[in-house]
Amino acid sequence: MTTLAVTGHIDLTEETVPLVRAALREVLAPYSEDLTGVSCIAAGADSLFAEEVSAIGGRLVVVVPSLDYRTAVVKPEDAAVYDHLNETAMEVVTLPFEIADRTAYEAANAELLKRADRLVAVWDGTPPSGNGGGTADLVEEAGRAGVPVDVVWPDGAARRG
Template structure:
């Protein structure tokens, strides 16, 4: 089973536990489902595909790795590390070192087009999309709302984790 994650970079403290618990429950439900052949999956075990951005991406990657998922890092561009603060960069590098596969898209620098391309590729390669999303449109090109909208147009199964009525 290949699950991709998209989500907000800023998760308010008041919802972080709710999100963590919801993510863990969702990912745990697929343990042992690695033999499914949905959207071309070959049953090589459970895989999480993530851009490893701060916030939701890194939170979900940590949980997935703890549960025994393999990690495929989908890096939007060369120079992506320049978008992180010191703490985010340390987490990014730690998770990247644990990735079983790393894909770097052919963009010279981080930009909206690179983020959008990465989001589209996440959806195209997954069996299901896990969205840490408040339901509002994306703040910029390639944001969570854009990725969710694309997944909806493609008919990709999607699970949203976010408490109702809270904006990121």
Template sequence: MARIGITGHSNLTAASAPLVREALVTQLSLHHDRLIGVTCLARGADQIFARAVLDVGGSFEVVLPAADYRDRKVKPDNAAAFDELIGKASQVRTMPFEESNRDAYMAASEHVLSSVDAMLAVWDGRPSGGRGGTGDVVQAARERGIPVTVVWPEGAERE
């Protein structure tokens, strides 16, 4: 059984989403045994990853950063997609934070790192814009010796 985590940008352009999904499906297809994805289910890369895991016949677990995440951070235009995906998760864990903030995001990412064999990073290679960003998670994974595969297909862009 392979346990693969995701970190990545939440602000991908609409045109980037299918490129990223195809690249993630390609990477996930390399795992011929039972696949479990682990995601914080943020908009963008995390939700694309969850769908890609389902595309290849795997299942996924969700780690929410804080108790208020759904109400405070999921925007109205993403609520239906978030709710649909969380309903398909095999397990949902909420970190012990009341409020979604940088500390909660990094703690959730640390939990993901503690439960996976490898990470995929939908990352343009630029430094994080604040604690708990994609670059920080990639660095933390590498410091722990967790293999990280960067997925940034040609044509992918952030808003």
């Protein structure tokens, strides 16, 4: 059994979504049904990863950063996917933070890393912002922890804004 965790950008362009989905399929293919995927199922990379893990018959573990995450962070247009992934997960771990803030995101990242054999990073290589809890921060933490990282950023991929 291999456990892959994911980190990645939420602000993928519409044109980038199919590129990232195809690249994730390639990364996940060797694991087939012997896979557990761990994700915070945020919009963008996290939910794409979770959908692809489920599509190949893998088991999904969801890490929810805070008690208010669903109501405070999940946008109405992302709610159906978020709810579906939560409902189909084999395990949902909700961290005990009242509000979704950097502390909660950093704790969620730590939980992802604790469970991971490998980290899949849908990441454009942008360095950490200095705010903590982001994609680049988790990539750096994985490196320090000795967790291998598979970076996914296909040619032509871009972020909004």
